[in-house]
Amino acid sequence: MIVSLVQFDDGARGVAAMTSDGARRVIGVSTMLELADLAVQSEMGLAALAETRLGDVVDLASVRLLTPIDHADDAHLLVSGTGLTHLGSAEGRDQMHRKAAENPDPTDSMKMFLMGVDGGKPVAGETGVQPEWFYKGDGAILAGPGDALTMPGFALDGGEEPEIAGIYLIASDGTPVRLGFALGNEFSDHVTERGNYLWLAHSKLRPAALGPELLLGDLPADVRGTSKIIRDGATVWEKPFLSGEANMSHSIANLEHHHFKYAGFRRPGDVHVHFFGTATLSFSEGFQTQPGDVFEIAAAPFTLPVSNPLAVGDTIVPQVRAL
Secondary structure, rough: OOOEEEEEEEEEEEEEEEEOOOOOEOOOOHHHHHHHHHHHHHOHHHHHHHHHHHHEEEEEOEHHHHHHOOOOOOHHEEEEEEEOOOOOHHHHHHHHHHHOOOOOOOHHHHHHHHHHHHHOOOOOOOOOOOOOOOEEEEEHHHHOOOOOOEEOOOOOOOOOOOOEEEEEEEEOOOOEEEEEEEEEEEEEEEEHHHHHHHHHHHHHOOEEEOEEEEEEEOOOOOOOEEEEEOOOEEEEEEEEEEOHHHHEEOOOHHHHHHHHHOOOHOOOOEEEEEEEOOOOOOHHHHHOOOOOOEEEEEEOOOOEEEEEEEEEEEOOOOOOOOO
């Protein structure tokens, strides 16, 4: 049975299926998007289609693993996300924003979290409460396995966010089609966000990383993993994290509904990577990351981790020219 797919480069692009016999090349396609297009056109599932095209064994240790989805035109891949969706996710954000507000009343973060607890898992036929939503960037911001997560030179912080993301293709009739799920590091500037909640949008304009696997089928209700930070070869921070609907205040269907209800997000041929949120941050525990730190996120049923070093980019001060 094929449970996940990966993209790789061994001198040429390829897709491999993860099977009980190891990774096997999927014949006749060079990208995940190409395989997804064929699956949509043939009205087959990705696993079923890949099963008909299995080729030689691929030694994943000898190839360069890529993000599990990309697009030839970065502008046609949207990276977005939602927060305050996990049970326990409000505490860190509430403390962060309460310090900024210095107000004993519930913060907007806590109010939104409680709205999700009350109405984030609607019964069939009803619409649940809408979650927080944010934009991260286009396909150019996605860091592949082992690639650096480079925060801008003007950033005040670079902090990990272990999350699961849904991967989607918009079919020719405008229908969002979920291809699967990826383990990821949403990565944000929490110091900027702490300064003022209205800077949340700024804090999210950062790169994000995806693990190499596209997990097919439904996401398990209870996903348990570990988020760690490695410095000079030693683990300096580590904590388990939970995801899946059993640990969330929103259903995935509700998060999908409130993303794709916008017509602009249903443009045929576009790809969407949508992060579902987290409740585990090293920043919430006072940990300060440093350039060179390696973020490593692992969780079953994903067999391959997300691993990326932290780097700092140059500070570029653009000069606007008037015509």
